[in-house]
Amino acid sequence: MDPTVILDKVYHDILTLPVLWRGLWASVLVSLVCSTLSVYVVLKRLAFIGEGIAHSALGGIALGVLLFVSGPMFAQGPAAKLGVDVTTAVFCLIVAWLIGWTSHKRIISEDAAIGIFFVASMAFGVVLIALRRAYTADLFAFLFGSVLAVTTGDIYITALLAGVILTGVLLFYRQLFLFSLDEELASAAGLPVRLIYYALLSALALTIVISMKVLGVLLVTAFLVIPGATARLLTYHYRNIFILANILGFLAVLGGLMLSDTIEDLPSGPTIVLCQFMMFIIAVLWSRTRARLARGRELTVLGSALVIVVYMGVLYVAASVGYAASLSTGRDSQPPAQTTSMQTTWEFFVSALQARHFDEIQARLEGNPSLGQELGQRIMQLHLTDAEKSQVLDAIYQARWNQLSDGLIQKVSQLPEKQE
């Protein structure tokens, strides 16, 4: 297959679908922060702590929803979303500090502290969720994330965080070098080692909360480990490891998004992680080969080039096969079987749409972010032009209801019947 066909399609989709465009921006920003931090995660062995913080976010989200969406501090629209995000961030920060504090004070070992705190936070989250059955549907989006659910506001927050963290890393590059080389040397040189450790934990916690939208809790730690680990296999030099981790992270995001756009129903988060994993495996094979054939030599440029070329090759094959397969089954033919709950969701959506009860839809969407995704996926399968799809998705994700023309509403509400 001609690669330009696939690239053209992806390029066209990105330009015409704001959802994808926002997803791309968010993923690239997330990749920038995560890849940079992943170097420290690998060098300071913080992978498990990252995993722990990520999982404990469930408690934070459940608490946030309880407080701001259905509880005492009821808010609407972006305010509710912000409330949930802030609650989650604060919750994760506290868990991160508690893990750091208990292991530093030698109350228990670090791995035990992580195990205890993240399980307890998750249990707390599950208990809260059980109290409010209404938003169990969130769980899937929470676990695996979705590029489609990213809003413009999310991008601004991610950009802000990326700016803060990257500035911090650049400003304190030397201090962080000494800190990751040896904490004893660092404190002998007068560095506030504990402060640096907690700052790193906090950066980790905030990054996880922000990246969770795109990648979900289960996958976000992959982003915080794999780029650094892969780059470490390719270079012995401290500065190069940052550059390489960022390049590889960026390529994984591009590859993952491209694949998930080309192949129908491929979720973006897991695809990106698999792309990273692929690069890691290639780098492992390369480093084994290098150890045997060119002992003691670094060969960074050759190794990195090799990893990237092989990765792109595999990516191309996967995309061609997937694209061909989705063409033959017909991209828009059969919507997947819907559950009854989805059926009623859709019916509700259509009837509210026809009655112009946008605030009703909006209220439902805010109480349940995954609803937006369900609707979004459904809309992507409809016989609409890309511009029309984009308009409807914008309405759902950005609350731009007044953009919808009567004709379009009519079209959307009638289409499902034709298909079934």
Add this chain to the structure above:
Amino acid sequence: MANNSQSDPKASVGTAAELESCDCVRIDRCTCPDGIVCVRNVSFAYGSELALEKITFCVPRTCMVGVIGPNGGGKTTLLKLILGLLEPTSGQLDVLGRRATRLARLRSQIGYVPQRLGIDMNFPASVKDVIISGCYGQLAMFQRLPAKRKARVSELMDLTGVSVYADQPIGDLSVGQQQRVFITRALVADPQLLIVDEPTSGVDIAGQARFFELIGSLRKEFALTVIMVSHNIDQLARHADYLVCLNRTLHWHDTKRPLDLHMIEEVYGCELRAHIDHYHTEGHHH
């Protein structure tokens, strides 16, 4: 000096005559006008566990002090106190004329060579990167390494014999080579005081001897004051001006006179004669 009780540091002082004959150390008070490290009556406890009890000694400029003692005797604690990483529970500890915990910029006047254990041998840094990190304390944010420093770094690397490894990753070096790297790193900021923690673990006898020779020559070349913790009593007694023996309390020995084996054995709580006899038969050279 035959009878040393561990609980009372003054018991190890010896006679007044002995004290006066030593121009380096005052066990019971710190009166050296030229003292770089002055430890007065310092005690330190981890929680309720007393690690050091009423330690008093003084390290004059350009002296080399060897610290020996059994594991858990408080050697590393003492170094951490001198480095200002711990604050004494009681007593007073001055380094370079200031409280050790409030050294601020003077900290770059202390070169520290850690016990090798903490460093990840897969760490992605070249030997040169590690050595240059010794200057970080003297550089402003984003300031590039001045040409003068760069020259100094290569000069020192030649002197300690690590320039051949300059671009190799730190993890590829042997233990002995890594020690030289960390010595070089400690010296690039031109310190007055060099603190070396347990440098000989994992190094063979010949390597240990070379290491002590290196310290000896560097010390003369740069007029360094050195405090070194080691289990190699033999080498330490050869090169140090005096030894302090730590086992919660401090016992002191001037290497200008024969080693008081009895005292050291009492501190270690075991027979050491077999290890040190060889040193005795060879006699001293200073």
